[in-house]
Amino acid sequence: MIVSTSGYALEVVNLKKAFGGLAVTQNVSLSIRPGERRLIIGPNGAGKTTLFNQISGDMRPNSGAIRLFDLDITRLPPYKRAHLGLSRTYQIITLFAGDTIEHNVTLGLLGLRPARWQMWRPLSFYGNMVAEARRTLDAVGLLQLATHPISDIAYGERRRVELAMALAQKPRVLLLDEPLAGLSNTERSTVKSLIASIPRETTIIMIEHDMDTALDLAETVTLLNYGRVIVDGERDAVIADERTREVYLGT
């Protein structure tokens, strides 16, 4: 595992973002260690997804810095961050609806490989890559559906495909944006055990709006409200903290 000089996998330093007069990220700072399981919680509109968007590069902050294993990625476009080991899932499922599950995961693998520029050979030529896609699908328990189109499978299964795509690249830092949203109880426990089984080489940062569902997956918790960090620390300490109760009772 790569050891950084600062000791952190991801650092967010004094991040600020405003849309016109509306401040959505106000001086947010985070320090996340390699292998950590961090949960970011907060009521609706607290700025959680906006924060993720800035970390993944979909949005540019007004000021502040983001460092991935000590490398300043604040100005890098999203695709470059993917090459540095950052991966994310989205709140709204954005899969390739017309394609098979296998194709979706294979695309996930293709993004980091030189083969993506190959203008002569089809994807099927890359047997190793397709095999690895199938292995990833097996790991999330969806191998039997590999040749089905995305449009055919259930919502919970799509969430797992999305997770598979993000995991296929063996990321160093994985951002999960409300991975449990909209799932039934059985689907939820399947996805939770999947997340729990992700190896420590991958640092996980998760957003969940509903605190109870994801709490047992978290080691550390950050509470956001109105774009600001309110409480930050070990899970049990944050739960017990008075300010946490204030924020949630006020909702």
Add this chain to the structure above:
Amino acid sequence: MQFWIIQGLNSLSLGGLLFLLSSGFSLIFGLMRLANLTHGAFFMLGTYFAATAMRAYDGLNIWVAAVGAGIAVAVIGGLFERLVLTRLKTNPLGQVLVTLGMSFIISDACLMFWGGDSIPVPTPQNLQSPTRILGFVFPTYRLVLVGCAIAAAILLYFLIERTRLGAMIRAGVDDRQMARAVGIPVSNLFTLVFCLGAGIAGAGGVLGGPILSAYPGLDADMLPLALIVVILGGIGSLLGAFVGSFIIGIIYTFGTALFPELAYIILFLPMIFVIAFRPQGLFGRVGA
């Protein structure tokens, strides 16, 4: 010196015409997110209308003709919007394609009806004698055109910024879903704005008649200018359309006068410059 003054005035009058053409285009694009490729044809319809009406009724007041053409073209635009465009709400590309198709239909209809020759539009008699300012002689009509553009700009500004209708339009531009949610009749607003845009273009065509004449292909000449003005000035921005129109008027007039063969490249350059360094246009919003 006289050359520069005359070209300067020509630039301003062309700029004024371009504003009448592109303000409607910009409004339609801003609110309806529709690149109305029929816009040049709407303008041309106005010019042909003027050509016929002014010659048939000698002494017809050009303002009356402008209003008449504006209304007629607005009606045509409204029918098109209601009968065709509303059916394509979920197909924005399709909307653009039908406006293209409509422009072909209108331009061919004009060719069929008025023939292939260029038809000049007489300058109104009371505006034919030149004006003297500071010892220089100016064609009066061109001065009047600039005045018209400024008047139209002021009227549109008041409409958009100071009336309830304008507030509804601005709300629709900013967030269509939200506007609908708060009860703004967005579809009717669309029809109204489309009619308004088409009508201004038609009126502009009448007013441009004495300078441009009515000829087949006028629409194809005007549409790219409107596009370049809006790309330069920024989509959905009236100020952008105003400033952009005059900048393009100046560049096109002086360019054609000084380097006739390269006038199109000279138009090209500010557009490239803007796209390269400020893709939202001079006054547009990012992500329009």
Add this chain to the structure above:
Amino acid sequence: MKWIGIALLAGSLLVPPLFAGDFYVNLASQILIAAIFALSLNLLVGFGGMTSLGHASYLGVAAYICALLTSRYGLGHGTAAVLSIAGTTAMAAFFGLIALRASGLGFLMITLALSQVLWGLAYRMSNVTNGDNGIAGLTRPAPFGISLDSPISFYWFALIVAAFAFVMMAIFVSSAFGSSLKGVRDQPRRMAALGFNPWLIRWITFVYAGFWGGVSGLLYVYYHKYIHPTSLSTTSSAEALLGVIAGGSGTLGGPAVGAALVLLLKNYVSAYLERWNMLLGLVFLFIVLVMPTGIVPGVSSLTARLRGGPR
């Protein structure tokens, strides 16, 4: 079923030179040229998700460069062809840099504006392009000494080039890069998050589409032995776009069928009416309102339904 279709296609491609008179052979050649042009546009529209209204730029510029190099500068056809294609591709690279600063409607408007600028230049720069008179009296090349002047020999030449173009574009679209392109068309944000560079993928496709547009331009000027600014007009781009949409932008061969239909319609109409532009406009309205996914998908879903069972 697929093999029957292919056999029919091969058969119909062989009919003109073997059985038909000169008029139909020439018409078939024109169809092949229009097909290559439409297929190149579909790389952008159907596979790249980028609708361009300025594709005629590449056909026209390649045609004009070839015309000028052969008639005014006396270059041989081989050299002229290479330089024309190189010049057109370079122009596509440049235009791509500009147009791809935007997407969707902005992209459409920029491609339209750029092509109109070229059209205006072709008209105005008369001492170079001969303006409204066009450049006439051009010759066809004689590859390996074989003359292409007869309709049948030109047809075989066009068929070989069209087949080659089709195969090359099919390979491109089914390649790993083609999968990346389609991914960027469908979910650009997701693709960026996966490590793909959406801008570069689009730009490469834009240049490749311009390249094949240029190839169709060369065939065009060889066939007509004449070039005029109308080949650069929006009408020309619109006819290709109509062909793509009518034939179905989601399929590889659809645009070729659509282009053939548009050309046949144009020929038929021109014989009886002068109102081609108006008809083109009406057909646009009809296709968009009634058959937005195009004729080829419509027909294949129809045959699937006729053969019984769910779609």
